[in-house]
């Protein structure tokens with residue numbers, strides 16, 4: 001019997017792929033492969049045709065110039081992404097795409113960049129960059145470890161839940177101790193690191209929902225990944 | 241009078257700092273505080289002016305090349321050799337070579353400056369020439385964004401009075417031509433077939449620099465490169481050189497150095513002497529060195545950002561070598577480890593990696609696991625790792641990819657082995 005297929009889409013790898021976002025794709029693919037899935041990788045860049053079958057979406061951060069390049073395309077794609085999110089498609093949105101998944105980004109100079117409103121969050125440009133090793137506590141995922149580097153300050157609106165509560169670092173806005181956002185099977189965060197290699201609980205959450213939605217089942221047996229736990233401990237212990 | 245005092249006070253502090261084994265920037269700080277005009281006056285009077293070299297990767301080796309090329313043309317060159325490439329480090333270096341009367345005995349100053357500090361420096365002293373190498377992801381945790389770094393380089397280009405030398409293959413550097421107020425813009429570049437070896441951050445996922453049409457003409461083009469042999473096209477002539485440097489990126493920096501030296505010397509340039517000097521240049525301290533351990537070569541290769549690491553892996557084929565990777569995340573290395581995920585390690589899969597070490601050894605090992613690269617030992621203790629690396633395969637030539645502070649530590653440790661001899 002052929003291995004069950006998972007279609008994994010990387011959003012804007014050309015313009016929004018810096019700070020190790022590729023690592024998130026690599027980890028999702030490898031962990032699903034180790035569990036017997038045939039992972040098909042799709043790249044979506046501005047102007048591309050969005051594939052019909054998508055089980056899992058990963059998007060990353062970028063330079064300001066990268067965000068300008070994708071913005072118009074993303075607004076066009078917004079309706080489709082919202083539908084998929086409402087339908088339970090797991091997504092990981094890091095940093096720049098986290099911001100653009102929200103309602104808007106209001107820059108330093110007062111310019112308002114529209115987001116796709118998939119997440120009920122607002123972002124405003126802050127006076128300084130929030131940079132450094134970051135640790136948070138999440139009810140769903142336990143201790144989440146990463147590295148933040150952003151000047152946008154994000155505020156959760158309505159009932160939007162954070163990914164977790166900051167125990168080291170600044171998080172969404174440096175004020176309310178929240179980090180990231182959750183909606184259905186969407187995980188959004190400022191953390192690079194890359195996020196998934198050192199946070200297998202988040203990686204498996206995304207993989208599980210992709211498999212359940214497409215195939216109705218997911219083998220939960222834990223994977224033995226060497227160096228994973230030690231790398232987590234090292235990262236958590238490093239200075240900010 | 242104030243000037244004499246600044247020089248004397250600076251010199252006194254320099255002596256004390258030396259005795260205490262302290263940093264090279266402290267005396268500069270003292271001189272700068274007492275006499276803020278110290279640098280403009282001392283450097284402003286040099287007959288051939290000031291040359292600034294900046295960019296993310298390759299500054300130190302390129303600066304060393306430019307210095308030796310200009311010396312080969314008979315110029316007396318002042319440079320900031322101490323490795324303290326901040327403004328205060330420059331003041332300190334100048335202090336070390338000025339007379340009590342405050343005169344610097346040189347024809348030209350060639351200064352390596354970190355992007356952010358260069359901005360501060362050019363406000364004090366307008367360079368006559370500048371060479372801008374590249375802008376890549378580096379130390380983003382300090383500067384934030386590549387665009388910010390490009391902005392720093394733009395200010396350097398704008399402050400330069402005579403001529404600006406730019407890397408035409410780096411889109412952010414080539415774009416600086418628009419901000420140049422100096423009369424002349426010169427370029428160095430790559431032949432089309434070499435372009436694929438120099439990915440920039442924008443091409444991270446598409447591999448290799450893209451469309452080359454519409455690039456400006458370059459004074460010096462790296463036309464071919466094989467090991468340490470290189471061909472440069474200078475104007476309409478092809479020049480073959482046997483270098484003491486290896487690694488494509490070092491050799492590309494030689495094209496940059498040639499373009500700059502020719503610009504500074506102008507029509508009087510002695511081409512034969514230029515080639516002789518170029519062939520004699522050895523790598524700068526700590527930027528990739530070849531040592532001999534137990535009669536076998538051991539190369540230290542500095543890696544500090546994804547583009548540099550990817551270039552290094554493409555430059556040095558692993559076959560026949562035993563490989564070690566040492567990753568620290570101290571302040572000078574940059575604390576953010578995400579960059580390790582933007583490097584392709586495929587090329588190491590066949591031979592594997594003998595030792596993974598450094599503060600973030602486990603991160604590096606996890607990275608290699610996800611790329612299916614086999615790893616023999618993982619140990620955060622650099623010294624233990626190094627000794628095992630040497631002991632387990634005594635007969636293999638060795639290569640260590642390391643971040644800056646890991647390189648310093650490994651060098652110290654290698655110095656304790658009496659059989660270590662520096663060959664270049």
Ligand SMILES: [Zn+2]
Nearest residue numbers: 061095149150
């Ligand atoms: Zn970011």
